[in-house]
Amino acid sequence: xxxxxxxxxxxxxxxxxxxxxxxxxxxxxxxxxxxxxxxxxxxxxxxxxxxxxxxxxxxxxxxxxxxxxxxxxxxxxxxxxxxxxxxxxxxxxxxxxxxxxxxxxxxxxxxxxxxxxxxxxxxxxxxxxxxxxxxxxxxxxxxxxxxxxxxxxxxxxxxxxxxxxxxxxxxxxxxxxxxxxxxxxxxxxxxxxxxxxxxxxxxxxxxxxxxxxxxxxxxxxxxxxxxxxxxxxxxxxxxxxxxxxxxxxxxxx
Amino acid sequence: xxxxxxxxxxxxxxxxxxxxxxxxxxxxxxxxxxxxxxxxxxxxxxxxxxxxxxxxxxxxxxxxxxxxxxxxxxxxxxxxxxxxxxxxxxxxxxxxxxxxxxxxxxxxxxxxxxxxxxxxxxxxxxxxxxxxxxxxxxxxxxxxxxxxxxxxxxxxxxxxxxxxxxxxxxxxxxxxxxxxxxxxxxxxxxxxxxxxxxxxxxxxxxxxxxxxxxxxxxxxxxxxxxxxxxxxxxxxxxxxxxxxxxxxxxxxxxxxxxxxxxxxxxxxxxxxxxxxxxxxxxxxxxxxxxxxxxxxxxxxxxxxxxxxxxxxxxxxxxxxxxxxxxxxxxxxxxxxxxxxxxxxxxxxx
Numbered sequence: 001x002x003x004x005x006x007x008x009x010x011x012x013x014x015x016x017x018x019x020x021x022x023x024x025x026x027x028x029x030x031x032x033x034x035x036x037x038x039x040x041x042x043x044x045x046x047x048x049x050x051x052x053x054x055x056x057x058x059x060x061x062x063x064x065x066x067x068x069x070x071x072x073x074x075x076x077x078x079x080x081x082x083x084x085x086x087x088x089x090x091x092x093x094x095x096x097x098x099x100x101x102x103x104x105x106x107x108x109x110x111x112x113x114x115x116x117x118x119x120x121x122x123x124x125x126x127x128x129x130x131x132x133x134x135x136x137x138x139x140x141x142x143x144x145x146x147x148x149x150x151x152x153x154x155x156x157x158x159x160x161x162x163x164x165x166x167x168x169x170x171x172x173x174x175x176x177x178x179x180x181x182x183x184x185x186x187x188x189x190x191x192x193x194x195x196x197x198x199x200x201x202x203x204x205x206x207x208x209x210x211x212x213x214x215x216x217x218x219x220x221x222x223x224x225x226x227x228x229x230x231x232x233x234x235x236x237x238x239x240x241x242x243x244x245x246x247x248x249x250x251x252x253x
Numbered sequence: 254x255x256x257x258x259x260x261x262x263x264x265x266x267x268x269x270x271x272x273x274x275x276x277x278x279x280x281x282x283x284x285x286x287x288x289x290x291x292x293x294x295x296x297x298x299x300x301x302x303x304x305x306x307x308x309x310x311x312x313x314x315x316x317x318x319x320x321x322x323x324x325x326x327x328x329x330x331x332x333x334x335x336x337x338x339x340x341x342x343x344x345x346x347x348x349x350x351x352x353x354x355x356x357x358x359x360x361x362x363x364x365x366x367x368x369x370x371x372x373x374x375x376x377x378x379x380x381x382x383x384x385x386x387x388x389x390x391x392x393x394x395x396x397x398x399x400x401x402x403x404x405x406x407x408x409x410x411x412x413x414x415x416x417x418x419x420x421x422x423x424x425x426x427x428x429x430x431x432x433x434x435x436x437x438x439x440x441x442x443x444x445x446x447x448x449x450x451x452x453x454x455x456x457x458x459x460x461x462x463x464x465x466x467x468x469x470x471x472x473x474x475x476x477x478x479x480x481x482x483x484x485x486x487x488x489x490x491x492x493x494x495x496x497x498x499x500x501x502x503x504x505x506x507x508x509x510x511x512x513x514x515x516x517x518x519x520x521x522x523x524x525x526x527x528x529x530x531x532x533x534x535x536x537x538x539x540x541x542x543x544x545x546x547x548x549x550x551x552x553x554x555x556x557x558x559x560x561x562x563x564x565x566x567x568x569x570x571x572x573x574x575x576x577x578x579x580x581x582x583x584x585x586x587x588x589x590x591x592x593x594x595x596x597x598x599x600x601x602x
Contacts, residue, residue, distance in 0.1 A: 009350060009352075029356065030356055030357075033258055033355065033356045033357050034263070034357055036258065036259070037258055037262075037266070037357050038263050041420075071352065074351065074352055074353060075257070078257055085421055085423065088423050088427055089421050089423045104421065107421075108420060108423075109421070111259055111420050111421070112257065112259050112260050112420065112421070114259070115257075115258045115259020115260075115355075116257035116258050116259050116260070116355065118258070119257060119258030119259065119356060119357070120257065120258075120352045120355075122356075123348070123349065123352035123355075123356060127349065127350050127351070127352065132350075135349060135350070145277075145278070145281055147281055147284075147293060148277065148281065148338070148342065150293035150297065151292070151293055151300060151338060151339075151342050152297070152300075152342050152345065152346055153297065154293060154294055154296075154297020154298060154300070155297045155298075155300035155304060155339075155342055156346060156350075157297075158297065158298055158301040159301045159304050159305070161301070162298070162302055163304075163305045165305075166305050166306075166308070166309065180311070180312050182312055183313065185312070186445060186449060189309060189311055189446075190446055190449030190450040190452075191449070191450075191453040192309070193306050193309055193321070193446070193450045193453070194449075194450045194451075194452075194453025194456075194457070195457075196305065196306065197299075197302055197306075197330060197450070197454055197461075198454060198457060198458050200298045200302035200305075201295065201298065201299065201302075201331075201461055203298055204291070204294045204295040204297070204298030205291070205295070207294040207298065208294040208295065211294065217290075220293075
């Protein structure tokens with residue numbers, strides 16, 4: 001579990017963005033994404049300004065552009081989908097490079113691409129500058145039900161353990177000469193999944209007993225209560241407010 | 254399947270967010286009933302399991318592979334409430350940590366993939382378990398049917414959400430055909446894997462399978478030479494005529510599903526507009542790979558596969574499904590009245 005405490009997307013650093021309390025960052029990112037979604041799609045320049053805003057945050061957080069762009073690749077399957085929109089959407093058509101495309105579909109594709117990319121970039125920046133434990137504390141601070149936060153924290157803590165267990169089972173299968181090639185081998189894989197479930201569940205029971213023996217009574221003690229000063233709130237919320245101004249301009253112009 | 258930001262408009266996202274929040278609140282209370290004070294660690298570990306098992310690749314053929322979505326599996330293994338919680342937590346963490354699915358689309362994603370999948374699969378599962386004879390094989394078969402229906406149900410839910418708040422006016426017919434058609438295929442894979450996995454767990458630890466709690470034998474204790482807490486006599490499965498009826502019934506169900514799903518799939522070969530466009534532009538070739546690629550987002554690539562033929566099959570399957578649900582409800586009601594005066598059947602919830 002040694003390496004499991006920092007998730008793969010986290011990038012250690014000491015920038016002003018890293019130092020912000022997690023719940024202010026979560027609120028800021030969420031508000032920013034909401035503003036982006038509310039922006040009219042015809043205001044193309046507004047999305048450019050949003051991208052500039054995010055780039056500035058990335059600069060403040062000292063997240064290199066390469067890192068950010070690589071993380072944006074998670075969007076690729078969706079881009080393929082957006083590319084198809086102009087072909088299948090309704091409405092008047094326009095000829096681009098000899099292809100008949102729907103104007104509406106083009107706008108739709110642009111809409112999804114721009115908003116989706118900005119949303120992913122904002123989430124990536126949040127994940128890159130916030131540790132797991134902090135994120136969970138932030139969620140709790142934002143009044144997510146404590147039980148839900150506990151479940152999420154157990155999932156995060158043991159996610160790597162369970163994934164590792166699955167990896168060991170795969171190595172065990174392979175070292176016995178098994179190679180899954182088709183539907184005929186699903187039975188073996190499903191047995192592995194079943195065994196993995198039993199192991200996870202039993203581990204859950206052991207974890208619960210260990211917690212009870214240490215005085216657990218339904219809620220986790222919060223020892224590192226995070227608080228945010230007014231200055232920190234205003235610093236974090238500068239991003240969504242700037243975006244809101246851009247959004248209002250987009251509606252006005 | 255993860256919906257990104259900007260795909261569904263803001264008001265609809267807000268409404269689905271409220272739906273998701275309400276369902277989560279109900280599930281939190283329900284999960285406490287299912288798991289008492291062990292809720293947090295157990296649900297957390299099961300969520301971690303779902304997260305891991307989504308990475309387990311099941312090869313289909315020629316280099317393509319698929320993976321489990323896990324909604325039906327979670328509902329059957331740990332119960333509907335805990336299932337909703339686990340899948341929702343997985344989606345929440347995927348959204349915040351891995352930027353997989355938009356933050357504003359969290360409500361849509363949770364409603365679609367956690368709530369609809371789990372609720373539909375559990376309803377189908379319970380109904381079939383009640384109707385069919387008790388036994389391990391019944392649980393496996395019921396999990397198959399539950400998972401099979403849960404995936405297209407999620408596609409239907411997505412289409413409905415899209416019809417209300419989609420940001421591009423692709424005709425709903427096209428979205429429905431493409432989404433549901435492909436998800437019937439995905440559902441077949443999901444069903445096979447879910448049934449096999451549930452079967453594997455039941456073979457080793459039947460007590461862990463929430464959906465198979467009725468199968469448990471009572472524990473016998475020998476205290477001072479006499480049995481304490483003797484097991485209640487298990488009802489002997491009705492042999493002879495009733496058994497053969499059930500067999501006939503199951504065979505009929507399977508046959509009609511196969512006929513409805515596959516034969517009509519080949520029967521109606523009229524390509525519709527989408528298929529024609531996809532063909533003309535040569536997109537469908539490129540895209541088909543996506544439908545079964547192992548990325549968690551792969552569900553989306555599917556939208557474009559040309560599936561006019563599938564839609565006929567789907568309509569058949571849905572028709573059979575509705576008939577079976579309605580018919581089974583009547584059958585179950587009648588059967589229960591008949592068995593009531595014979596012996597109280599102890600079916601642990």
